[in-house]
Every structure is written in C-alpha cells, then in structure tokens.
Amino acid sequence: MSETARNASGDPFEDVRWTTCSLTDFCELYWESVAPRLEADGRDPETHRPSHQWFRDEGLRGFLAALRRHHDRSFGDFWREDLGLGDDTGYDWATDHDETLDALQAFLDSRRSRHSLRESSIAAKRRRLNRYVEAYREANDTDDLLSPVVRDSDVPTHEAVHACYAAFDWLNEREYGARTKLRVRSVVDDWYQHLVGRRLAAVNPATGLYDEFKWQVEETDPSQFSPDHVRALVRAAESPRERLLVVALAAWGLRANEVASLHLSQIERDVAEDDTPYVTFEERKNGPGEVNLVYGLDALDARLADLVGDDWSGYLFPSERGATAHVTRETVWSWFRQLAERADLPEEIDGERPSPQLCRRFWYDTYTSVLESVMEGLEDIAAEQGSDDPRVVLSNYLSAERSRKVRREFMRQELAEVFETG
Known part of the structure; x- marks a missing residue:
C-alpha cells in the first residue's frame, strides 16, 4: 500500500x-x-x-x-x-469548530429539557441542523457558523445573512425536496433565534429565508387525513387498547380485519440484532406476507401487560362475547369512530367519515415521503458516481439488506415524530 x-x-x-x-x-x-x-x-x-x-x-x-x-x-x-482512536462516541457533526459545536448542542439540550421532546424528535432536529451545517461549510468554505453572528463580530450583518442564504442555495443546487428544505429552514431559524435570545448572537440571519426562498410544497388540504389527525387520535387514546389500535392502523398499516384478529403468535421479535421485528400473515389480500414493526413495540408491550393471564387466548383484541375469540372488523370500526369523535376529528375527511382505511392511507403516504428522504440522502454518493439519479446508488451500490435498513430507520423516525409529539 x-x-x-x-x-x-x-x-x-x-x-x-x-x-x-x-x-x-x-x-x-x-x-x-x-x-x-x-x-x-x-x-x-x-x-x-x-x-x-x-x-x-x-x-x-x-x-x-x-x-x-x-x-x-x-x-x-x-x-x-x-482506527480505535479516542473515546469520541458523540454525534458526527459536519463541523469541528468547538464554539459552533457547543452552540448546536446547547440548543438541542434546551429543547430536550425545556420542551420535553423525545429523543427521536431531538434526533430529527439534529439531523436537519447538521444538513445545514454541511451546506454552510460547503457553500462558504468554513465550518465556523458562530463567528459571523456573535455580538461584537467583525463580520458585517449583510455578509452573515449572505452566508446563510448561500447555504440554502447549495441545498437548492443539490435538489433537496421542498419539504426537506422547509424543515431545515425551520430548525435553523429556531437555532439562530435561540442564540439571539441568550445574547450569544446579535442577529438571526435566517429571518429573511421565508421571503427569499419560495419553496412550493403542496399545502395540506384540511379535508385530507394528515399527521395532525393521527396526533389527535394519539392524544385522545385513553387506554393501552386504544393506543395499540392507533399504532396497528397508522404505524403498521394494517387493515381493520387484520387488527381485529391479531394474535401474539404472529409477532416475531426474536430477530437478529440488525433486523426488525415483524408480524406475519398466513393469508392476506395479496397472499402470505410480513409487515415490519419499525415503531410501536412499546404500545404492544403496554397492551400485553393488560392481557396476560391464565385465561388469555393470545389475541391482542379478544372478544368478551360472541362466536369468535377475537373482536370483529365491525368492532374495530366502531372503536375507531368513537376515538375519532373524542379526538374531535372533522365529520368528513377525504369526502368520507373518518375510518380505519384513512390510517392505512396515511401509512402509505408516510412511506412514500420516506422514500423521498432516502433519495435525498443518497444524492451526494450519486454525484460522485457521475449520476443525477440517486436511485442508481440505491439499486447498484447498496446491498438489499442495507437498503432495507436505511428505509426502515427513516420510517421509524417519521412515525416517531407523529406519535411522540402527540
């Protein structure tokens, strides 16, 4: 060598x-x-x-x-x-500037302690902040984000603003999705405002981003089922049964009849360390299948704690009476509509009364959004390969196992943002 x-x-x-x-x-x-x-x-x-x-x-x-x-x-x-060097087990930020690192971490710590955010939400903010840090470094040839905005800085305010805008120009050139850039803009604005509020910075250079960059994202139609509707259901859930009901429908994407007959024996949790638990179905609309449980095992465990006993049949939604040991599809629909009413959901969503089918539609929409995020994350590698299409990397350079792992992690983070901020 x-x-x-x-x-x-x-x-x-x-x-x-x-x-x-x-x-x-x-x-x-x-x-x-x-x-x-x-x-x-x-x-x-x-x-x-x-x-x-x-x-x-x-x-x-x-x-x-x-x-x-x-x-x-x-x-x-x-x-x-x-290399086995050092004991650096922290997050791999795109900057090594000590003061910038301290300011980034202090912001996240304040959100964790004072806003009571879950670790998954903190991780999402950190990921988006780091995307800005990388863009700033690449656009301005420096990883010192703090010096241009601190009080008594020698850098004129207009130059500090220009450097911030240049970072978002870099994101534009990389063709990140509008939704991603909006999320990055939001957390960057929060970070700079945090610095100003604590008198660590004299200016928030991100303030004008809202007028400067007109990213077009399809506005959420209030008539459509959205993450806010799911959050309302989560808040309205008053028991482990209701919590698991929302998780099974919206986080696992199961059909109402599949939820009704769900049995503990279908849940496979004894998997390899890098694998994901899943639920199996011998008969499904499109034949036998498996659904990865990337989120919601805590809701499952809480429900199991309620059910375990000598006379428990193993069904997660057992029937107290009737011809079957588990509840029917109609019961799941009834439970859902009672919960939707308590959550004060609109009388009509997507032109119909709120139903479990809308939760399944939400799951598909979320998964589609995840695929977009994965593609954005592969754009750098695709560029190095001389390709404008990150799908080339996904299909040709990532193993099938690694590709699945990346998609599952993004899906888990997206679901956590919905369910854990409810």
Whole structure:
C-alpha cells in the first residue's frame, strides 16, 4: 500500500484503486498518508481527529468520499471503530469548530429539557441542523457558523445573512425536496433565534429565508387525513387498547380485519440484532406476507401487560362475547369512530367519515415521503458516481439488506415524530 499511496504529483491517493481497498487498507492509508501531514501541522495523529475542513484544505477529500461510498463509513465511525482512536462516541457533526459545536448542542439540550421532546424528535432536529451545517461549510468554505453572528463580530450583518442564504442555495443546487428544505429552514431559524435570545448572537440571519426562498410544497388540504389527525387520535387514546389500535392502523398499516384478529403468535421479535421485528400473515389480500414493526413495540408491550393471564387466548383484541375469540372488523370500526369523535376529528375527511382505511392511507403516504428522504440522502454518493439519479446508488451500490435498513430507520423516525409529539 505504501507505494500506491505516494506519487510525485503531491496527491497521495492519485493511484489508489478505492474499489479494492478493505477497511484495513484504509487504516494503512491513514497512517501512511494522512498521519504524516497531521504531524507536519504539529498535531498528534493519535489524538487529534482531523476535521472535514482539514481534509478539504489538504486536498484529501477523496479519502472521505471513498470511505463513505465503499464502506458506508463516516470518518467519525472510522476514527472510533477502525482506527480505535479516542473515546469520541458523540454525534458526527459536519463541523469541528468547538464554539459552533457547543452552540448546536446547547440548543438541542434546551429543547430536550425545556420542551420535553423525545429523543427521536431531538434526533430529527439534529439531523436537519447538521444538513445545514454541511451546506454552510460547503457553500462558504468554513465550518465556523458562530463567528459571523456573535455580538461584537467583525463580520458585517449583510455578509452573515449572505452566508446563510448561500447555504440554502447549495441545498437548492443539490435538489433537496421542498419539504426537506422547509424543515431545515425551520430548525435553523429556531437555532439562530435561540442564540439571539441568550445574547450569544446579535442577529438571526435566517429571518429573511421565508421571503427569499419560495419553496412550493403542496399545502395540506384540511379535508385530507394528515399527521395532525393521527396526533389527535394519539392524544385522545385513553387506554393501552386504544393506543395499540392507533399504532396497528397508522404505524403498521394494517387493515381493520387484520387488527381485529391479531394474535401474539404472529409477532416475531426474536430477530437478529440488525433486523426488525415483524408480524406475519398466513393469508392476506395479496397472499402470505410480513409487515415490519419499525415503531410501536412499546404500545404492544403496554397492551400485553393488560392481557396476560391464565385465561388469555393470545389475541391482542379478544372478544368478551360472541362466536369468535377475537373482536370483529365491525368492532374495530366502531372503536375507531368513537376515538375519532373524542379526538374531535372533522365529520368528513377525504369526502368520507373518518375510518380505519384513512390510517392505512396515511401509512402509505408516510412511506412514500420516506422514500423521498432516502433519495435525498443518497444524492451526494450519486454525484460522485457521475449520476443525477440517486436511485442508481440505491439499486447498484447498496446491498438489499442495507437498503432495507436505511428505509426502515427513516420510517421509524417519521412515525416517531407523529406519535411522540402527540
């Protein structure tokens, strides 16, 4: 590896064939080509983790890109897990500027403690903030987001605003979806306002984004079933049975008759560490099938705690009377409509009375949104492959298992934002 890692041009990786490099090879390249440059800068390569900006300044960004492309490794993961350096177990932010990192973390900590947000919601805000941090770094060639806005800054206000706008121009050029950019804008505005409110910043450069960037997102039609309707159902649920009812319909996407006859034996939770629990069906509309339970196992456990007993039949919605051991489809519809009335849902949604079918439609809509988010996350890799279509990466460069895992994690986060902010 030492000969391929060096050449006369000054680029130590010019002749490296990344496709043949194992993680062991990447470790050797780090020690042979990256570490000496750190030492030349007066830094200890065993304790000083180089920043994204340092790799950029040194012309070594190809190392990071290849590491992510061929081994799905961020440099933070590589530093900890493969090089075994340090005890850095924190989030892999797109900045190494200490003051910026402190300001980002303080904002999230305040939202966690003072807004009582769940960890899944904090993770979503952190992910969107980090997308802005990356865009800011790429657009402005710096990962110091704090100095331009602090009180007594030498940077004129108009330049601080321009740098913020430039980051969103970068997002536009990357063709992120309008919904994603709106979400990023919202949390960025909140972050800067947090800094202003605590007198850590003199200006919020994101204020004008609402007028400057007119991203067109199809407005939510109040006549259509939306996440807000699901949140209302979650808030109205008064028992483990009602909570599981909403989860099974809206988070698992099950049909009313499937919910009615759901049995504990159908739930498979004994899966590999990296796999997802699922519910199985011997007979379904389109034949036998499985549904991944990416969210809602806590609701299932709460329901089981209510049911377990010597005379329990194993059905999650047992019938107290009737010809079958479980409730009927009609009972599920009745329960749902009682809950919808208590949740004060509109009398008509999508031109019909609220029903379990709308929850299943919500599940499909959410999954479609997840696929869009996955595509956005693959755009950088697609660009490195010379493609404008991230679906090329999804089909050609990610294993089927990895592709499923990515989709499931995005789905879990989307569902958590709905159910845990109810």
